[in-house]
Amino acid sequence: MGNVTITLENEDEETLRSIAGSKYNNKKGSLAKVVGESIRLLSSKTGKNKAMKRQFKWMDQGFNLGKIKVKNRGEIYDRK
Numbered sequence: 001m002g003n004v005t006i007t008l009e010n011e012d013e014e015t016l017r018s019i020a021g022s023k024y025n026n027k028k029g030s031l032a033k034v035v036g037e038s039i040r041l042l043s044s045k046t047g048k049n050k051a052m053k054r055q056f057k058w059m060d061q062g063f064n065l066g067k068i069k070v071k072n073r074g075e076i077y078d079r080k
Contacts, residue, residue, distance in 0.1 A: 016034060016035070017031070020033070
């Protein structure tokens with residue numbers, strides 16, 4: 001575990017302390033827990049966004065599915 005020193009705007013500090021107080025009853029380490037949760041949440045969202053962008057890129061590229069020459073769905077399912 002490491003130490004990090006940060007400077008926050010007064011409004012942000014009040015918000016952080018308020019969240020930590022309501023969630024962890026102002027117990028020792030509550031600020032660290034709230035900041036840690038926020039970092040993990042942002043990290044997971046970033047990973048999801050990267051995966052989503054990769055999937056959309058693949059969708060835009062398209063896939064080579066072979067040479068299927070079908071004019072309508074009925075031909076596939078023997079419907080007329």
